[in-house]
Amino acid sequence: MVTYVEAGTAPLRNTGQIRLYGPDAFEAMRVVGQLVARALDEVTELVQPGISTKEIDDFLFAFGEKHNAVPATLNYRGYRHSSCTSINHVVCHGIPNDKPMRDGDIMNIDVTYVLDGWHGDSSRMYMVGSVKRAAMRLCEVTHEAMMRGIDAIRPGVRTGAIGAAIQNFAEAERCSVVRDFCGHGVGRLFHDAPNILHYGSPNEGVELREGMIFTVEPMINLGRPHVKILSDGWTAVTRDRSLSAQYEHTVGVTTNGCELFTVSPAGLHRPGIDLKAA
Numbered sequence: 001m002v003t004y005v006e007a008g009t010a011p012l013r014n015t016g017q018i019r020l021y022g023p024d025a026f027e028a029m030r031v032v033g034q035l036v037a038r039a040l041d042e043v044t045e046l047v048q049p050g051i052s053t054k055e056i057d058d059f060l061f062a063f064g065e066k067h068n069a070v071p072a073t074l075n076y077r078g079y080r081h082s083s084c085t086s087i088n089h090v091v092c093h094g095i096p097n098d099k100p101m102r103d104g105d106i107m108n109i110d111v112t113y114v115l116d117g118w119h120g121d122s123s124r125m126y127m128v129g130s131v132k133r134a135a136m137r138l139c140e141v142t143h144e145a146m147m148r149g150i151d152a153i154r155p156g157v158r159t160g161a162i163g164a165a166i167q168n169f170a171e172a173e174r175c176s177v178v179r180d181f182c183g184h185g186v187g188r189l190f191h192d193a194p195n196i197l198h199y200g201s202p203n204e205g206v207e208l209r210e211g212m213i214f215t216v217e218p219m220i221n222l223g224r225p226h227v228k229i230l231s232d233g234w235t236a237v238t239r240d241r242s243l244s245a246q247y248e249h250t251v252g253v254t255t256n257g258c259e260l261f262t263v264s265p266a267g268l269h270r271p272g273i274d275l276k277a278a
Helices: 023-046 053-066 133-151 159-172
Strands: 004-006 018-020 084-087 090-092 106-115 118-127 183-185 192-196 213-216 219-221 227-229 236-238 244-246 249-253 258-260
Touching (some): 018 192, 023 053, 023 249, 053 084, 053 106, 090 106, 090 219, 090 244, 118 133, 118 249, 133 159, 133 213, 133 219, 133 244, 133 249, 192 213
Parallel strands (some): 004 018
Antiparallel strands (some): 084 090, 090 236, 106 118, 183 192, 183 213, 213 249, 227 236, 249 258
């Protein structure tokens, strides 16, 4: 049985209860969400052939430090980096390293900052140099799928409506939805209830209520949906080595819809942005 609880009265651990946050929490999430969005904006200029993902990770650590924020992934369950950098067929949780990026790569950068005890979580796709049309199309499909899922959010519908909107669009575009990972509640905790599946039917899942805060973060593959975890225990890749893409926003359920906390202030959160023209 699903239970909902006022966030201020719940213990600071994942109890399976769904927290309902008030106006003060939404304001705190706006602040940390915009910090994450600015970091993802500013890292854009670094993403080019020859730059390593470690350099990107170092930048994101320094950005957080400059703004009195701590990367939530740093030392999380033994993870030793400030971000996840997932290139080409890496689905998620790619580990930053010294290997230079190549022209034509696509990469997801996923960062979560903790500011004054609140977690802001977001990720975007980045194009390294000139990418092939198929790769760009995958990114466009993934972003649109995420936004269709977000458009389904309002009080009274079930979380399955989010997944159904994502799955229906992605599969109509001959792509597949990864089922091994999901969105999650977020706020005072990095990962909280409920889980947000990116597939399903509208009558499945828990009912959305005003005050819920969670992520929507579909991973979409050009090939089949199956993934495997590499021996490092973190990196997830497509089993068929097809390209994968992911976008992520943190959202809060409002009276008649939802608020996106992690929209880029520079308008760079959508694929296909010409940085020189932006």
